[in-house]
Amino acid sequence: MQNLISNVVQQVGSIVIGKELQIKLAIACLLARGHILIEDLPGMGKTTLAQVLSKTLGLSYQRTQFTSDMLPSDVVGISIFDTNANQFTLHKGPIFNQVVLADEINRASPKTQSALLEAMESSQVSIDGKTYALPNPFLVIATQNPLFHSGTYPLPESQLDRFTMRISLGFPNIEAEKQILGNSHIRQNISDLTECITDEQLIEIQNVVEQVHVSEAILEYVIALCHLSRKQIGSVNPLSPRAGKALLASAKAWAFMENRDHVLPEDVQAVFEAVCEHRLDSSGTISQTNETSIAKQYLDQIDPTSPLNS
Amino acid sequence: MFKRSKKPKITTQVAITYNVWLVIFCQLINVLPLILELKWWMLLIVTACIAWQAGIAKKIIRKPSTIMVAVLSISGCVLLALNGRELGLLSTMIHLITLSYVLKAFEQRNRGDFYQITMLGLFVVVASVIFQQSIYFALAIVFIIIINLTLLMSVFSPTLTISKHLKRSGIIVVQSIPLTVFLFIVFPILSPLWEVPIAKSAKTGLSSSVEVGDIASLALSDELAFRVEFKGAVPVYNDLYWRAVVMENFNGTAWKAGLDSTEFQNRRFKENATYSTSGKLVQYQVIVSPTYRNWLYGLDVARVNQMETPTLKIVHRQDYSLYSLQPLTQNSSYSVTSYVESPMAVNITDHSERKNLALPLNSNPRLTEKAQALRKQYSNNEELINEVLATFTQESYRYTLNPPQLTNNSLDEFYFDTKAGFCEHYASSFTYIMRAAGIPARMVTGYMGGEFNPNAGYFSIYQRDAHAWSEVWLRGKGWVRVDPTAAINPERVERGLSQELLTEQATFSDSAFSLLRLSNIQIINMFRLQLEALDYEWTRWVIGYNSDKQHAFLKDIIQSFKALKHVKWLTVFYWLLGLTSLLIIWWLMRKLSHANKPIDANGIYQLLLIKLQQHGVEKPLNFTPYQLSKKISKDYPELSKEFARFTQLYTSLMYKPLTSNEYQQKFTLLKQSYQILNKQCK
Numbered sequence: 001m002q003n004l005i006s007n008v009v010q011q012v013g014s015i016v017i018g019k020e021l022q023i024k025l026a027i028a029c030l031l032a033r034g035h036i037l038i039e040d041l042p043g044m045g046k047t048t049l050a051q052v053l054s055k056t057l058g059l060s061y062q063r064t065q066f067t068s069d070m071l072p073s074d075v076v077g078i079s080i081f082d083t084n085a086n087q088f089t090l091h092k093g094p095i096f097n098q099v100v101l102a103d104e105i106n107r108a109s110p111k112t113q114s115a116l117l118e119a120m121e122s123s124q125v126s127i128d129g130k131t132y133a134l135p136n137p138f139l140v141i142a143t144q145n146p147l148f149h150s151g152t153y154p155l156p157e158s159q160l161d162r163f164t165m166r167i168s169l170g171f172p173n174i175e176a177e178k179q180i181l182g183n184s185h186i187r188q189n190i191s192d193l194t195e196c197i198t199d200e201q202l203i204e205i206q207n208v209v210e211q212v213h214v215s216e217a218i219l220e221y222v223i224a225l226c227h228l229s230r231k232q233i234g235s236v237n238p239l240s241p242r243a244g245k246a247l248l249a250s251a252k253a254w255a256f257m258e259n260r261d262h263v264l265p266e267d268v269q270a271v272f273e274a275v276c277e278h279r280l281d282s283s284g285t286i287s288q289t290n291e292t293s294i295a296k297q298y299l300d301q302i303d304p305t306s307p308l309n310s
Numbered sequence: 311m312f313k314r315s316k317k318p319k320i321t322t323q324v325a326i327t328y329n330v331w332l333v334i335f336c337q338l339i340n341v342l343p344l345i346l347e348l349k350w351w352m353l354l355i356v357t358a359c360i361a362w363q364a365g366i367a368k369k370i371i372r373k374p375s376t377i378m379v380a381v382l383s384i385s386g387c388v389l390l391a392l393n394g395r396e397l398g399l400l401s402t403m404i405h406l407i408t409l410s411y412v413l414k415a416f417e418q419r420n421r422g423d424f425y426q427i428t429m430l431g432l433f434v435v436v437a438s439v440i441f442q443q444s445i446y447f448a449l450a451i452v453f454i455i456i457i458n459l460t461l462l463m464s465v466f467s468p469t470l471t472i473s474k475h476l477k478r479s480g481i482i483v484v485q486s487i488p489l490t491v492f493l494f495i496v497f498p499i500l501s502p503l504w505e506v507p508i509a510k511s512a513k514t515g516l517s518s519s520v521e522v523g524d525i526a527s528l529a530l531s532d533e534l535a536f537r538v539e540f541k542g543a544v545p546v547y548n549d550l551y552w553r554a555v556v557m558e559n560f561n562g563t564a565w566k567a568g569l570d571s572t573e574f575q576n577r578r579f580k581e582n583a584t585y586s587t588s589g590k591l592v593q594y595q596v597i598v599s600p601t602y603r604n605w606l607y608g609l610d611v612a613r614v615n616q617m618e619t620p621t622l623k624i625v626h627r628q629d630y631s632l633y634s635l636q637p638l639t640q641n642s643s644y645s646v647t648s649y650v651e652s653p654m655a656v657n658i659t660d661h662s663e664r665k666n667l668a669l670p671l672n673s674n675p676r677l678t679e680k681a682q683a684l685r686k687q688y689s690n691n692e693e694l695i696n697e698v699l700a701t702f703t704q705e706s707y708r709y710t711l712n713p714p715q716l717t718n719n720s721l722d723e724f725y726f727d728t729k730a731g732f733c734e735h736y737a738s739s740f741t742y743i744m745r746a747a748g749i750p751a752r753m754v755t756g757y758m759g760g761e762f763n764p765n766a767g768y769f770s771i772y773q774r775d776a777h778a779w780s781e782v783w784l785r786g787k788g789w790v791r792v793d794p795t796a797a798i799n800p801e802r803v804e805r806g807l808s809q810e811l812l813t814e815q816a817t818f819s820d821s822a823f824s825l826l827r828l829s830n831i832q833i834i835n836m837f838r839l840q841l842e843a844l845d846y847e848w849t850r851w852v853i854g855y856n857s858d859k860q861h862a863f864l865k866d867i868i869q870s871f872k873a874l875k876h877v878k879w880l881t882v883f884y885w886l887l888g889l890t891s892l893l894i895i896w897w898l899m900r901k902l903s904h905a906n907k908p909i910d911a912n913g914i915y916q917l918l919l920i921k922l923q924q925h926g927v928e929k930p931l932n933f934t935p936y937q938l939s940k941k942i943s944k945d946y947p948e949l950s951k952e953f954a955r956f957t958q959l960y961t962s963l964m965y966k967p968l969t970s971n972e973y974q975q976k977f978t979l980l981k982q983s984y985q986i987l988n989k990q991c992k
Contacts, residue, residue, distance in 0.1 A: 213965075213966065213967040215964060215965045215966070215967075217912070217964045217965060218965060261966075261967070262965050262966045262967060263965065264934065264936070264961065264965055265934040265935075265965075266934050266936060266937070269932075269934065299932050300931065300932045301931065301932070302931070302932065303929075303931045303932070304932070304933070304934045304935075305912065305915055305916070305919075305929075305934075305935060305964075306912065306916060
């Protein structure tokens with residue numbers, strides 16, 4: 001099973017060049033049944049990543065560009081009266097795909113944002129009083145521009161919390177950029193991609209990930225990290241138990257991808273920033289400077305071998 | 311950035327949690343044993359402070375401010391300083407420590423404060439042992455200490471129940487017994503730095519003067535006066551007249567000990583009288599309870615074996631009584647040889663004769679008249695004495711603990727009107743008649759008889775055995791004991807106070823429930839005697855264990871080794887002693903370190919981190935075990951291999967799902983790996 005996943009990583013990496021860590025995180029998030037928020041400047045490959053992921057995983061995919069005039073029905077779908085059949089028929093929205101790319105989510109109005117986020121949380125949508133189950137696996141990849149950009153509605157804390165991870169691709173290094181610029185057939189390449197994994201295999205892997213062993217020491221480490229955020233006063237939001245759960249699930253997925261049946265502190269450390277930074281500092285954006293993130297500071301303050309005493 | 315080094319600082323700042331009511335209860339019982347020794351105003355302060363704390367706990371009153379506490383403590387100190395002269399050094403110190411104990415309780419901020427309060431509390435409790443030394447009291451004190459320990463422990467693990475802590479501290483105290491016994495036996499006993507103050511009146515017992523009614527008031531006291539253990543033959547019961555105070559001065563109502571002012575000024579009372587003794591002798595050891603007076607007890611004619619009595623300085627007085635130069639402030643023991651057939655003062659001095667004939671003018675005219683009439687009738691002194699004693703038996707005189715009240719001319723009234731009295735009434739009026747008839751006579755007070763305890767083979771003499779009798783001086787015989795009580799109530803001098811007499815008095819007594827009252831029920835009596843025996847051994851071996859006894863004891867042990875010669879046994883003994891102490895210390899250290907020893911893998915890991923730190927390897931706080939292993943393999947290649955193995959084992963133990971078998975296996979390997987690394991670090 002780990003082979004399947006490493007194939008996926010490899011294939012995505014062949015298109016999204018020089019971003020192994022982000023790819024791994026994104027896949028880990030997928031294995032942990034979570035959703036991803038990609039925050040980055042335009043043109044950094046957010047969409048490409050989402051496209052390649054869905055293609056490689058063999059999942060149905062639709063991209064929706066969020067704009068300020070968008071309505072909830074544009075996301076979930078709408079019932080329209082069919083004069084031929086003499087009844088209302090449902091025109092399913094983009095959300096009924098296995099991978100939903102919500103591009104520039106922070107440009108839509110809060111009402112539309114909520115429609116998407118509700119679907120994310122409960123894996124189902126209600127249209128005209130009828131409940132429709134969303135496909136399985138179901139992954140939302142939302143992208144957003146940095147908050148200082150004009151015409152954005154920042155996501156409130158409660159909705160940020162729904163995203164298991166927030167990652168940023170960042171500028172590629174020179175080597176990678178050379179490759180990107182040299183390769184003029186990216187679009188072509190994407191359509192040539194073959195799927196590495198079936199739906200059933202993915203679901204099975206997700207189940208295996210859930211079974212990864214978490215020892216008490218790891219639980220204590222996670223709790224210690226959460227507690228640290230709760231002791232701080234100021235602009236930092238405390239980490240909720242949901243955040244702890246997301247952290248643990250991501251760490252399990254990471255451990256799985258590292259070929260292990262148990263979680264090590266390294267796994268927690270690997271996913272901690274991606275999982276927690278946007279929850280801790282909801283007002284901020286991913287720092288483009290060298291300033292240390294809050295999550296990194298927290299990791300530095302906790303001793304993984306005796307977490308509750310640090 | 312190694313945070314472990316900062317830890318101690320943090321813990322001292324942490325506020326502690328404890329049961330407030332347990333603290334208050336502890337204070338209460340810690341001060342309780344001192345209740346008789348503290349002044350009323352001190353008790354008032356103590357009560358107020360404890361009540362205040364209860365108020366704080368109930369959230370009725372606010373906590374006093376620091377200034378308030380300072381004011382309270384300063385004013386308390388001033389009060390103590392003002393009363394210091396009256397209290398004496400020891401008592402002042404005890405008051406001071408009690409004051410600081412109850413005031414310090416308002417200042418509980420952190421662990422340090424709490425320790426101080428507990429230590430003070432233990433001091434306060436133990437201070438009470440200066441005043442009370444019976445085994446029961448000692449047991450009660452041990453119990454109070456257990457409760458204090460319980461409080462201390464409840465602070466360390468507040469989640470456990472009090473009963474569990476109580477059990478644990480009980481176990482600790484029991485465990486400490488061997489060490490206590492060991493230290494008790496071998497630790498040098500130093501003389502105290504303080505003088506125990508002399509109580510001015512308080513104690514029951516014989517005093518240096520007696521009025522009618524004084525001894526009757528003692529007759530109901532079950533308090534122990536002294537204990538006697540005979541070496542060899544025991545005299546018959548009605549020869550057990552324990553002489554204490556000889557009273558030669560009579561002022562009309564009260565008899566006083568023979569210390570007139572000139573004698574006192576000449577300090578003659580401190581002189582050791584010389585008198586010859588001979589004939590049949592009995593030997594015995596006396597252990598006397600503290601009386602805060604100087605009188606000692608002995609059978610006539612007593613000679614103290616000063617050699618066997620190192621703690622007391624005793625003089626033999628001219629009147630054949632024994633007198634300690636220091637007041638008896640604690641249980642003391644002395645050894646006596648009594649020459650029971652030796653006559654006392656065959657030749658009387660003029661001074662003594664004058665003194666023992668002196669009577670105040672017009673004090674008891676009817677008795678004087680009676681005596682003069684008798685003198686005319688009988689020229690022989692002994693016949694006259696017999697006649698007086700016969701009067702007591704033949705006429706309707708009554709022996710009672712509860713005689714009618716007498717007005718000023720007490721003896722007249724007793725002899726002619728009421729005709730009911732206790733031993734001092736008879737002894738007093740008899741002595742008066744003798745003096746009025748021209749026979750030198752004096753009052754003697756002391757104790758009569760005693761209770762034999764077959765369990766331990768000694769006599770206990772209680773305050774209720776207090777007695778008064780007369781001595782008359784007869785030419786050729788010297789001072790002869792005459793006990794008028796024997797004439798009126800022979801049972802008293804044969805078996806002690808009768809049950810009848812006691813039941814008559816029981817209704818007036820406040821100690822009617824005393825075990826003594828029940829001494830006619832055999833089982834209870836046996837039980838009582840067992841308890842008494844226990845207390846006797848306690849007094850003899852524990853309270854009486856002084857530096858001389860210690861010396862003798864250790865010497866005895868060495869002596870027993872001496873049977874084997876040619877070896878310096880003393881050296882061997884001290885070596886053994888030293889080794890034993892070292893062994894005990896080692897054992898305790900092991901015990902202690904065992905308690906701190908890591909019981910889980912993480913504990914071992916943390917221990918190794920400390921060792922590594924000493925070796926110069928610091929673990930960055932956020933490093934995971936593998937990251938540290940990597941760092942070490944880079945920076946300290948000499949440790950690299952073993953540490954990698956150690957890390958492998960540690961992570962498996964900590965993070966992998968293992969069966970308990972696997973766990974045990976790996977844990978053993980981890981411990982071994984730790985040992986290897988520990989060596990390598992050195």
